[in-house]
Amino acid sequence: MTRRTLSLIGISLAVVGASVMARTSPAAGTITGTVKAPGQTNNADAVVYVEHAAGPFAPSGPIVMDQRSMKFVPHVLTVLLGTTVKFTNSDTVSHNVFSPDNEKYQLGTWPPGASKDHVFAKCAKFPCVYAQLCMIHPEMEGFVVVLQNPHVATTDATGQFKIEGVPTGTYQVAVWHPKMKGQPKPVTVEAGKPATVDFTLGR
C-alpha cells in the first residue's frame, strides 16, 4: 500500500469521524476565551462556568483531590452537585482536611497513603465554594467549587479556557477566582461555532 493510498484512507476516516461527531452532538458548541487577573502572578485558577443549564446532570464517580508536596492538587477542583471527592494523601506526613465554608466539615486527620471521601450534596446558591484547609499545615489551601452543570473550565496560567459540549442556546457565563471577582456575561452558543468571551477580573 502506497503512502498516497494511506493518506486518502486517513482523510476519508477523518471525514467519516467528523460526520459521526456531528450526528452524536448535533446541537453543541464550544465556549472559549481568556481571563485576565491583573496584578496576580498568573491568570490560572479562574473557574469559568455556565451559570445555569437545563439538566439534570448526574455526577460521575469519585474525583480525587490529593495532598501532595504540602499542597492541595489540584488547587481548584470543580465538581457537580452530589459528587464524591476522595481526599488522598500522597505525602510522607499526615494531613487533615476541613472546610470553614457553607455547612462546614471536618474530615479528620489521616496518615500517608490513606484517604477520606466527602460528598458535596448541598448547595443553596451556585457556585458553592469550599476552601480546603489542613489544620496541621495552616499554609495549605485548596478550593472545591460545586456547580449546577458540567459546563465549566479552569484557566491555565495564560488565562485561556475552553468549555466543550455546551448545548446551543444563550447563557450567562460567570467566573470565579480565589482572589478576584468578575461580572457574568451573556454568551450565545451556536452549533459547531466557537463562542468567545473574555473576562478581566477586579478586586
Place this chain on the structure above:
Amino acid sequence: MTVPGPSCLRRLATLALTASLAVLFVPASATAVPAFARKYQTSCQTCHVVFPKLNAFGEAFRLRGYRMPAETEEMVKQKPVSLGAPAYKRLWPKAVWPGELPGNLPLAVNVKFANVNASTLNPDGTVTSIRNDFQFPQEANIFAAGTLGDHVSFFSEMTFAENPDGSVAVELEHARLDIDSPFGREDMFHFRIGKMAPNLAGGFQEMWISTDAPIDSVFSYNPIGVNGGTGLVVDATPAPVALPASVRGIEAYGIVKHRMLWVGGVVNGISPGPNGRFDGNNAKDLYARLDYKFGGMGFDGDTGGKAPPAENWRDNSLRVGAFVYRGNGTNINFASTDVQGDPLNIQDLHFLRVGFYASVYFQDLNVFGAYLHGTDQLQLLDPTSNEGLGLVQADSRAWFVQADYVFYPWLQGSGRYETVTPADPAAAIVKRGVATLNALIRANVKAMVEYQRDLNEGQNHSLNLLVRFAF
C-alpha cells in the same frame, strides 16, 4: 546657695561648646534598605533620589508600611512564606490569623568610610587639626525590614560604630513593629510600637537627609543651657530635651484623602531613668504633627490619574506642616553648678516644642526647612536637700533651611544653614553651614564630599570625604 538665673549658665555654655566641638562631626543616622530592592527586584532609585533621601514614591512606600502604592501580588518578586491560608481569617478567633514571612531573610547592610579632615578651636586657644584620618570603616548598619503579611510590617537597625581604639560601639537604633491600616480606609490609620524615629523626625531628618551631618540645630542641641549648655548633647545622660530624633513609645499616623498626614505619639521622653528603668520618670511625653501637601504625588502614592514625571526625583509640590512636642521632666535631675561652682540640680518640669515645616519641590530643586520654638519651665533644686531654689522660664528657638539640587540623576548638591538661639541670652547663637556633593557611583554606592563650618568661629570646620554603600 545663690539661685542662678540664665547668666549662671554662661560658663557652662562655654564648657559645653568645647564638648560640642568634639562631636561636631557626628554622622547622621540614615537608612537605605536594599532588602526591599531584593524583594521587589527593583533599583534603589525607585524609592531614593540619592540614598537615603526618599523621593515621593519612596515616601509613600515608607508611610504605607513598606508596601508599594496599589501593590499587587505580581510586584513582589520574592514570594513570601505563608503562615496560614487566607481562609483562616474566617475562623478567627478559633484559629491564628494568617500571616507571612519574607521569602528571604530581609537583611541589608550599609557601610560608611570617611576620610576626616577637621579643625577645632580648643578653649585654651590652641587648634586641633586632623588631616586625612582614614576612618575605614566609620560605621556599619544592619537592617531588617519587611512585611509580615497583611497589615503588619517591621523595621530594625543595628549600628556598629568603630572607635579609634578599635572597640566597637553597638546600638539598636530602631526596633519597630507596625500595624498598618488595621481598620477603616486604607492608610487612614497606622500605628507602630518600639524604638523608632518618630514621624516628627521621620520626615526631614531620618529619611530625607542628603548630608552626612545631622540637623543638629533641631535634633541634637540642648537649647536650654542645662547639662551641656547650648552644645551638642549626643550621648548625654539623661538624654537631652531637644526635639527627639529617636523615641521609645507608640505612634499613630494616617493619611487623609491622599494629601493630609496626621501623626500622634506617646513616648517615654527624657531617659534613661535610675535603677535600670528606660523612662526617666512616670510621665509620658506627647507629640503630634499635621502636614498637607499641595501638588505632586499624594502621601499614599496617589497621582490623581496623572502620570508622574519620568524624572522620579521631581515632584512639583508644596508640603507644609506643624508639629508640637510636650515633655515632662519632673523628677529627672540634670546635674549642674551655680555661679559659685556649687552643685545644683535642674529639672525640666514641662517643656514644649512647637514648630512648622515646609518643603517645596520645583523640578530639580527641593528646598525645605523647619522652625522650632522651645519653652521650658526649669526647677532649680538643692542637690542635698532637694529644696526648690526657684523656677526659670527658658525660651529658645532653632531653625534650618536646606536646598537640594539634582544636577544629574547621579549627582546632587546640598546646602544647609542652621541656627540655634539658646535660652540664655548671653550664650552665643549657634550658626552652622553645611555643603555636600553626593555622587552615585552606582545606585547603591555613593561618594560624598562635605564641608561643615561653624559660622561663629572660622577655625571650627571640617572637610570630609565619604563613601557609602548598601547591599
